[in-house]
Amino acid sequence: MCTDAPALVEAIRSLAVRGAPLLGIAGAYGVALAAARGFDVPEAARTLEGARPTAVNLSVGVRRAESAHRAALARTGDPTAAAVAALAEARALHQEDAEASARMAAHGLTLLDELLPAGGHRILTHCNTGSLVSGGEGTAFAVALAAHRAGRLRRLWVDETRPLLQGARLTAYEAARSGMPYTLLTDNAAGSLFAAGEVDAVLIGADRIAADGSVANKVGSYPLAVLARYHHVPFIVVAPVTTIDPDTPDGASIEVEQRPGFEVTEVVAPQVAATGAAGGIPVAPLGTQAYNPAFDVTPPELVTAIVTEQGVVSPVTAESLAEACALSRRGADPA
Numbered sequence: 001m002c003t004d005a006p007a008l009v010e011a012i013r014s015l016a017v018r019g020a021p022l023l024g025i026a027g028a029y030g031v032a033l034a035a036a037r038g039f040d041v042p043e044a045a046r047t048l049e050g051a052r053p054t055a056v057n058l059s060v061g062v063r064r065a066e067s068a069h070r071a072a073l074a075r076t077g078d079p080t081a082a083a084v085a086a087l088a089e090a091r092a093l094h095q096e097d098a099e100a101s102a103r104m105a106a107h108g109l110t111l112l113d114e115l116l117p118a119g120g121h122r123i124l125t126h127c128n129t130g131s132l133v134s135g136g137e138g139t140a141f142a143v144a145l146a147a148h149r150a151g152r153l154r155r156l157w158v159d160e161t162r163p164l165l166q167g168a169r170l171t172a173y174e175a176a177r178s179g180m181p182y183t184l185l186t187d188n189a190a191g192s193l194f195a196a197g198e199v200d201a202v203l204i205g206a207d208r209i210a211a212d213g214s215v216a217n218k219v220g221s222y223p224l225a226v227l228a229r230y231h232h233v234p235f236i237v238v239a240p241v242t243t244i245d246p247d248t249p250d251g252a253s254i255e256v257e258q259r260p261g262f263e264v265t266e267v268v269a270p271q272v273a274a275t276g277a278a279g280g281i282p283v284a285p286l287g288t289q290a291y292n293p294a295f296d297v298t299p300p301e302l303v304t305a306i307v308t309e310q311g312v313v314s315p316v317t318a319e320s321l322a323e324a325c326a327l328s329r330r331g332a333d334p335a
């Protein structure tokens with residue numbers, strides 16, 4: 001448990017706290033924590049925002065709590081009241097994300113049933129998008145969970161997701177705990193699954209969706225989009241509207257986090273897949289550098305649909321995304 005804002009910043013940087021929607025929630029609680037402990041709130045907010053650059057949700061959550069704090073301080077002149085206001089905003093964001101997760105799961109399962117033949121769906125997913133990244137049951141994984149509960153998940157193919165193995169360590173754990181049929185695979189084995197006709201759809205999360213529909217997600221997502229297009233398989237992104245960033249015009253404008261090389265060169269653990277216990281990656285000594293982008297960017301033309309809590313955006317264009325954001329701003333009843 002983080003006892004103060006600096007500890008939370010380190011937890012975010014080390015991915016002890018990770019995943020776009022959860023980063024937003026944690027960032028908002030971090031602002032409230034900083035206010036409660038008498039830190040300089042704007043300074044703490046900038047530090048939290050800078051902990052990781054790609055997931056836009058982090059700055060969205062931080063700024064929501066910071067804005068609530070600033071307004072309450074201006075209204076009351078009371079730092080305690082301002083800290084309480086920041087905490088209330090963080091809790092509201094937390095609850096909204098839980099509700100958004102449930103709505104995305106429902107919209108996503110409806111879309112799978114529309115796109116795929118009747119019977120069980122064979123879904124490939126990448127990285128980790130379950131309850132460990134959400135106020136609810138997650139984004140893409142929540143759709144797979146809904147399919148499982150409805151008796152319409154034939155198989156969840158789980159990419160291990162090098163180098164930090166979020167799939168092997170976290171998604172495999174969540175899949176096992178849910179009782180769903182899943183199989184772990186190395187990232188470089190995904191192509192042969194497509195070639196064998198074993199993948200009906202790809203479900204992934206997102207860290208930032210640019211105004212033109214470009215999707216930044218865990219590195220390895222773009223190759224899956226190319227494979228999906230080549231094999232005529234739907235490539236579906238599941239993300240809350242807070243992940244859509246109208247202020248980032250296109251994929252080239254998304255800052256892709258570059259992480260330390262040792263995560264590639266030296267992180268080898270005797271057991272890489274969680275077997276029900278909490279999996280962890282030992283901290284490795286610094287080693288030679290390696291190319292280690294934490295994310296990649298998929299162009300909108302390779303994305304079949306984006307599932308949000310407001311409904312399904314397809315085709316993915318600047319116009320359809322702008323409409324989804326406008327719906328969200330108008331507070332329209334979710335579809």
Ligand SMILES: CSC[C@H]1O[C@H](OP(=O)(O)O)[C@H](O)[C@@H]1O
Pocket residue numbers: 015018019020021126127128129133139166204205206207217218219294
């Ligand atoms: C939908 S949130 C999960 C999202 O975050 C992951 O990145 P990281 O583990 O580095 O925080 C990955 O991009 C997932 O899609």
